[in-house]
Every structure is written in C-alpha cells, then in structure tokens.
Amino acid sequence: MPQSAYQRALGFCGTLLVLLILGFLVLPAAVVAIAAFNDKAILSFPPQAWSWRWFAKAIAYEDFRAGFRNGLIVTAWSSAIALLVGASFAFVIDRYRFPFKRTLEAILLSPLVIPHFTVGLGFLILAAQIGLSRGFAVVVVCHVVLVLPFVLRSVYVSLRNLDQSYELAAASLGAPPGRVLLTVTLPLLLPGLVSGWLFAAILSFNEFTASLFVTSQRTQTLPVAMYNYVREFADPSMAALSVMYIVATAALIVFANAFLGLGKVLNIEQGH
C-alpha cells in the first residue's frame, strides 16, 4: 500500500520506539554478559580485560553446585507431581460434573493471585506445626502448589482443543474408557502435556520467594543460593552464573517455540 510521507515518518518513529523498548528489555542481559567476562573483580565499565575466570569460579563454587543439585531434585519431583495432578484434574474439569468442582478448581488456581511470600510463610508455619523438618518434602509440596495452576491451564486448553469424535470413534470400535485414554487421548494430548510440564519445570527451578521461606541451609535451591551470594559478595561470579542461566533459558524457549508453538500456548493468534 502506498504510504504518505506522514505515514512513513510515523512508521519510522514507531520502529524507533520499539527498538528503544527492546533495548530496555535486553539491556540488563547485555550488561551482565559484559560484566561476566570482565577480568577484574570490581564491576566497572568498560572492562579493561576479558577472561573466563568468573565462569570457572561460579561452576566450582560449592553453594552453587549444591543449589543446582537441590534445584534439580525439587524441580524433577514437583514438575512430575504437578503434571500428574494437573493433567488428571484438567481431564476431570473438562469431562465430568460433580458438586464443588468449581470450588476445587478455584482453590487450586488461587496461588496465581496469592503472593509467593504468603504461600512460603504458610508452608513454613505448617511444617513447624505438624513437626515436619524442613526437608525436601515441604519444598516439593510448596512448589507443586505454586506451579499447578500453569499445568492445569495448559492441559485444559489442550483438552478443549481436542476433537471428541476421536474418542467416540475408539469407543465405537470397542475400546473401553481406559484403553481410549491410553491409545487415543494421551497421544493426541502430548504437545499440551509436554509444554505444561516444561512450563512447570522452569517455573519451579527458578522459583525464589517461597523457596526462601521453606528451604533450609541443607535444601536451598539455586536461586536462594544466588541470593545469599549477592548479599555477601560483589564479584562477577553471579554475573557469570546469570549469563549461563540466560543462555540456557533462551535456548529452551527457542526450542519450545519451534516445537510447541509458544504463540498458541499463550493464546496469541497467529496469522494476523
């Protein structure tokens, strides 16, 4: 479509604005990357010399390693449990009717609007009251509760988009409900299940506020370890760790977008 000079100018300003905003978004990551490669210990710009030493130090730092291990344990358990609970309950919400169904759903979705510090404090107090030590169990349960809403929504959306005639066809061919579920429903739901699980895993691994409340020295996850580090030390090890974090997460997102179509999951219409 031919454009007037006015429209072109407007378009130019618009592009400039968007670039500025993108710059704002990307600035911290870029700055952290520069800081991570700085040879000196003090954060200064621009760096005089470049080096990998902070990366080496970050990887070798025991608290970070322990945090990473703990994080993996907690994430593996909580994302798996959340997937099981979320997928089965999403199935129930979609297919069945029973009293208090909506109430139960509302309860399980409420962590979306309840601050993590409240949830964290709650589990901390609860654990103390029932005499449970601050081990992995509390952390896992807390994380499950926090990531469950995301799994629920992701699986529910997939279920809604599933054409029911496939399951009816399977039943007409003689398959009892269990068989239909295993051979038809689950395979067709796989993308939704995987993206729900991925979402839950990433959120759990990076969860900080509630974890700060419920983890102990022994069980602290990586974000908590990083927090403790920043409060005490000012060297760029954290920057190096952050860079590794950003690269890994970006790779995961690109992968998720390519295979699962991030736009669809976030309800953004393609093609407009």
Next chain:
Amino acid sequence: MNQQPFLRTFTAPAVLCAIAFLAAMAAVLQFSLRAYVPGSLEPGGFTLANFADLLKPLYSRVFLDTVWICALTAVSTLLVGYPLAYAMVRTKSAILKSILLVIVVTPLFLGEVVRTYSWIIVLGNNGFINSVLRDLGIIQQPIQFMFTTFGVVVALVHVTMPVMVVMLAAALSHIDPDYERAAESLGAGPVRTFLTVTLPLSMPGVVAGVTTAFAWTFSAFATPQLIGGGRVNMISNLVYQLGFASFNFPFAASLCVAGLALTFVVLSALRLAARPLEKIGPH
C-alpha cells in the same frame, strides 16, 4: 455415557493438593491471630493485637508504599509494553514475530534473582549507567538509583513486561485488522484509527494486563529486597524481615492476611472502575 470412570482416581490427587494448600493458608490465618512470644518460635494465645499493630504509621506506611509502587509499575508497564505488543502482533514477518516473542518471554523464565541482579549491575553507583555517563563526561558524581523507589520501579517494570506484553498481544491479535482498514477507507489517519478503533477494542486486554501486573507486582520480593536494600520496603520485604530477623511469625502472618485483603480490595476496585472501559471493547 452416564458412568464416570476414573472420577475418583483422577480427583483424589487434586483434592490432596487442595488440602495441603488450604492447610498452609489456614496456618497463616491461625498464626495471625496468635500472640508473639519474643525469643521463642512457639506462638502465644489468641489475640487481635497483631492486626491492631498494623494500624501503626510505621506499618500502614508500608501498605501505602506498596500500593503506590504497584500502581506506578502497572501503569508504566502498560505504557512501555503496549507499543511492543502492537509491533509484535502487526509485523508481517513470522521470523520477526518469533524473535520478539522469544525476547519478551525469556525474562519470564529467568527467575527474580537473576533479573534483579542484572539491574543491580546496571543501576549501581559503579554500574553501567553511571560508568557510561561518567566516561562521557556528563556527570561527575554517580546518580543514586539503588535504594530508591525509582530504581525499584524500573526493575519491576522490566520484570512485569513479559506478562503485560503477552496479555496485550493476545488481546490485540484477536482484533480483526479489517476494522482498521475500514477506518482508513473512511478517511481516518493512522493516529486517529489507533485512538478511535484499535485502542478501544483492546480495552479488555488492557484491563486484564493492568490487573495482572498489579497483582504480580504485589507479590514481588527479590527486586525490592535487593534494589530497595531495606530503604524501600514492600509488604513482602517486611514479612521476610519479621519472620527471619525477629522470628515474629505471628505478626508476619497478620501482614500476609492484611496484604491479601488489600489485594482483594484494590483488585475489586480496579474491576469496578474498569467496567465502563470494558464495555467499549468487543464482547
């Protein structure tokens, strides 16, 4: 079929989770009504003293600050996020859309600590901004960003951007471009089209985005904790301090309960205020 196979098996785990969660919330509620026994982790008898203490200016100040920071963040995020969401939805190139989506969504998955830490490096006295300005000779003394409300809000806007942009993009993408083309065919210029057609039609998304941004910011902890450094406090920071510095869990619990009530009140007020706005949008 009228049977409901699997109903019990599939609902039981969800019920267990709900019970665990409700027990945790009940624990908070219960503690908020118990007295604080200094030097001990065990709470005392039942009392409303905690809530009475909340009315003290020291604490009510924090409530007001929190609401102020949340409102500021929500509005700023809207202003900064809208153009980006618009660009993302209206680009013709699929690759560009993907790139934008990745750039916007990735921070969401980085976790609060990494993001806040990066802002420390940007905002600090020896950080990026100050170093660049000093090297360029524009300033002699570093500008104080850390430990200020401004610094906290800037970082919070950055943290809240992904959520806002995603919600706005979802709403914008569902607006048929034919509406804009119709307006243009009737003689409206691009600015007018935007103000009279696109913006009103995107109102539901705007309301949803602002409400979500507000609720999210309310829950922020690492950002005000690290950048605020104790001088800028939101409710979350106060809860942490009371819990882990003084072990005054009952009072911390009452703060949580009051915080929840506050969120509920503010969000309901937002919903009511937004209703006339929502009517402008498509149903």
Next chain:
Amino acid sequence: MAEQNKTDDIAVRFDAVTKTFGEVVALHEVSLGVKRGEFMTLLGPSGCGKTTLLKLTAGFFGPDGGNVAIDGKRVNDVPTYKREIGIMFQNYALFPHMTVAGNVAYGLKVRGQPKPEIARRVDEALELVKLTGFGDRKPRQLSGGQQQRVALARALVIKPTVLLLDEPFSALDKNLRASMQVELREIQRQLGLTTIFVTHDQGEALCLSDRLAVMSEGRIRQLGTPTEVYRTPCDRFVASFVGDANVLRCRLESVGGSDAVVALGNARVKVASGPLQGVAVSAPVDLFVRPEQLVVGQAAETCATRGTIAAQVYQGGHVDLYVECADSARERLLVRSAGHEAIARWPIGAQVGVSIAGGEGVAFRID
C-alpha cells in the same frame, strides 16, 4: 431354510424413545424397527432428531424414556464400547497419530485378535474400499474421499451388527459424492449389513435407501420405501420436504371410500381420501403435484389452470419453468420440461395453460 422368528428380522428396535436436552425435546416417543440387512435412512431438516436417534443407537447417551434394542437385547444402559456397532463420523475422526493400517486395525486389536489375523482382515477391508497398498500412509496424506474410505474400512472390519453413518458425504463435492454413494450401497448389499444413514439431503435419501423415515421436530412423520414416500406422502410436511412440490388450490368434488376426486379447471385428479377427512364437498383443498406431472401448453379449455411464464432455468437435461399462477397456493408453479425446446417455445411473459398429467396426486386439507 428354517423360518426366521419375527423378532430376528429386526436388527435395531426403538420403542417409544424419548430424549430431552434441557428444555428441548429432541425425540418424542419415537418407535422404529430397522430390519436386518436393510438400508434405513433418517431424513429431516436440522433439529428434527435424526442425529439424536443415531447417537442413541451408538450409545453416546441413553434415552430418557423408552427402550433401544440391538439384536433383540435391550441396550439402554450398555456403553458404546460394548455395543457391536460401526460408526462413520461426519469428519471421519481418523486417528491422526496412527497409520491407515493402524486405524483399520484398531477395533481388532481391542478385541485381542492375533496379529496375522489382524493383518489379513485389514488387507481384506482395504481391498473392499479399493485402498490396497495405502496401509502405511498417515491420514493427513490422504484426500477427503480416501479418508472416508478408510473410515468405512475401519468400521466394517470389526463386522458390526449395525453400521451408523452421520451425514458422511456432506463434505464431498458433487461428483465424488455420487460415486461414493454408489460404492457404499454396493458394499452394504454385498455384506448384507444393517445400516442406519442420517442425512438432510432428500435426493440422497431417495436414491440410497431401502426404507426411509422422514422426521421433523422429534417425531417420525412417515416411514416407507422411497417410492411410497415420494408418491404418497402422508402429510404436507413430507410432501414438501421430499422432492419439489407444487401446491394448487382445488375443489373437493367427490369422495368414494378410500378415494376422492378433486377438481381444478377441467382437470380431475384422483387422490387418497384419508388426509381429507372432515372436508365438505366443494370445499377448497391443497393438491400437491410434482413438477414432472405438470405440462405447459397453449391456453385452452382443456387445461387445469392458466398462468404466465415468469422464469426459465436451464438444467442441462431439462428446463425448469416457473409459472405465475393464480391457483397456486404458494409461490410460482415449477414445471419440469425434458430437453431444451421449452426455452424457445415458452419465453418469459408467455401466457400458457397448465395441465396435470397422470390424473393422480395427493391432496391435503387447508390448515
């Protein structure tokens, strides 16, 4: 051959079946017996209840009143997977994550058939629908017509008691539809398979069925062979829905037992007297006449009525003439004229006389 028990003849029986959805009564005490090996079509406009009746047979839900029986056994509470039915869905519902062979084999696997047996029967089924060699393809690689054959093969391979088809041809283009219809009928005859077919296309119903049930608003209006339904519709709805109908306002001239005579101009038409119960002689009635029963000619005394040509539509093998006529109880008369001479002979605006050929028709009271 031993004489078959009367009940053995009926493969599917509906006994005063009622089904309600909220406020809407989808089926109102519908009774129907589908004979073994019969091709039964449920025909009607959308909302008439035909799909509900089909779904009741399939077992997707149970009736609110009455009984459904398959092979003499009451199946009200029997779930879908325990009924021996085969269904072909409107959108085929081929499992996208399985190959063609996998789809067709599904029902056999569920029944625990041994592998070599499954392979053999799958090959047989694919041969029956003329898709030999397509076993390894995925559904998305097939055309619409091919997907439909796979769906048919999948339903047939399990040797169901009754085959259910839910408007299976509505997504196909005209030529493909015609050839699929013929193929389906051939296969059905070959296998002697009891079939219940749902459609809103009366042409399809007339050409495929052994018997058809015309439904509207949750009830069966008429049950009979295509010829019966077409030539002797039992009420106005059936007369209008099945085939094109012209409605002429005539006069009831005489009644004699099961027959009556109606008069229009110089024409005398014999009709069944049943639908005209209680109508006085000389009172006006509506005569339903098919387009091919009307003939356009010079306006003469021997005609039934007169009119003006309002429009001509060339249909290839015949011409449809639309005639403005004062005696028409509805819009214009539709006269079908074979060949193409009518275009030149009866131009628009020409004054013509309309006669009724054959002397037989169907008349109903005026409501």
